Amino acid sequence: MAKYSLSIAWMHSVETVTIDDADLPEAGDLMTTWERWEGHDPVKYYVEVVRVTAGAGRTDIVLRYTKELNPALAGVDYPWGTSTITLRPGKKRLRAVAEWANSPPNPAYDGTSEVEVTELPPAGLLGDLLALEAPSGPTTREVLVAARIGQGKFRSRVIRAWQQGETCALTKTTIPELLVASHIKPWSDCDSDDERLDGANGLLLASHVDKLFDRCLLGFKPGPNYTYTVQLHPDVREQAAKLGVTNGALLDASHLGQHAARFDGYMRGHYARFEARAATRLFKES
Known part of the structure; x- marks a missing residue:
């Protein structure tokens, strides 16, 4: 390879x-x-x-x-x-x-x-694997490399579904090095490889937004006609605002066409997980 x-x-x-x-x-x-x-x-x-x-x-x-x-x-x-x-x-x-x-x-x-x-030269995950003095067993290696390959195709399919090039869906940042193809339904929870690689199961997000979204500290509340509004966990709203991420910001996915219904299903599942997380405090009161 x-x-x-x-x-x-x-x-x-x-x-x-x-x-x-x-x-x-x-x-x-x-x-x-x-x-x-x-x-x-x-x-x-x-x-x-x-x-x-x-x-x-x-x-x-x-x-x-x-x-x-x-x-x-x-x-x-x-x-x-x-x-x-x-x-x-x-x-x-x-x-x-x-x-x-x-x-x-x-x-x-x-x-x-x-x-x-x-x-x-090898880079990223594959390079790390090849550099290990005691490499992982073949099964672990194949799984990790396959995950890396899947992410590559997944990113391409997310970009194609959104038809906006390499642009953060929320902040509109266009620096490729800062963008992450984020799964809406987590990779480990997907029922099939089709779901894992489904472009509708993803958002291209700036890295700081991806972290919030991945940890269910940020959710997108479903609205009419495939529009969504940002909801932030109460404990991170102030800090997130300093990064340009605010409650009530709009995400419009109405242009996704044939992908919109699947996207909406994934997003509603994520928002349910966000609501459960938002009901708990992140930090103990001193």
């Missing part, structure tokens, strides 16, 4: 894509890539995975770039279309090639590019 950085030299730019061969994307997933045009700062794209096919010693990943997924770039003259990244594992290293098809077709952009592949 390894993670790779793919540097694609297109005709007018260089694009960077990160691929994890232990967690390949699936059709419908949302990915991010970075592209640098000469003389400009890197641009972040949200791209949709159209399909992933494997066989005959190769894996093809087809990505679609659209204005709809990148509203911040819609008014800029960037090319839109699809790219097909072909991965070919070798004896010593991974090889890759990429092909761009502009939409509408444009010979100034269409073409094939060789890809510079760099293997990235």
Whole structure:
């Protein structure tokens, strides 16, 4: 298992894509890539995975770039279309090639590019496991790594369900490093892997909001038409307000479409747990 950085030299730019061969994307997933045009700062794209096919010693990943997924770039003259990244594992290293098809077709952009592949060092949970002097048994290792992989796909599906890119659902923070894909129904309480990876069973939250939500110190009171209002445990309201989280703040999930009803079910379950927690004091009176 390894993670790779793919540097694609297109005709007018260089694009960077990160691929994890232990967690390949699936059709419908949302990915991010970075592209640098000469003389400009890197641009972040949200791209949709159209399909992933494997066989005959190769894996093809087809990505679609659209204005709809990148509203911040819609008014800029960037090319839109699809790219097909072909991965070919070798004896010593991974090889890759990429092909761009502009939409509408444009010979100034269409073409094939060789890809510079760099293997990235293990990070996070997997890196910690590999670094252990006395590694966990195979069952524990598989469970932990699977949890890590599940979180990756889960985050992608939450972002896709919400259709707002990498944005905190409550604070509207857009710094990816501060955002957590938070399960509404806890991972350990889910009845199936489908629930664990259901994009409707999640919120992308700033890390401090995620902590409050995960510990049922913050709940979202259901209202009409898939709207919810923030309710905070009485013992944390004052401190939470200093972090910009206040009672009565509105969360609107009416745009979730086909996901809205499932989302509402998960949220009502969480709010019931919040109400039980809010009825108890966190701190003893001195």
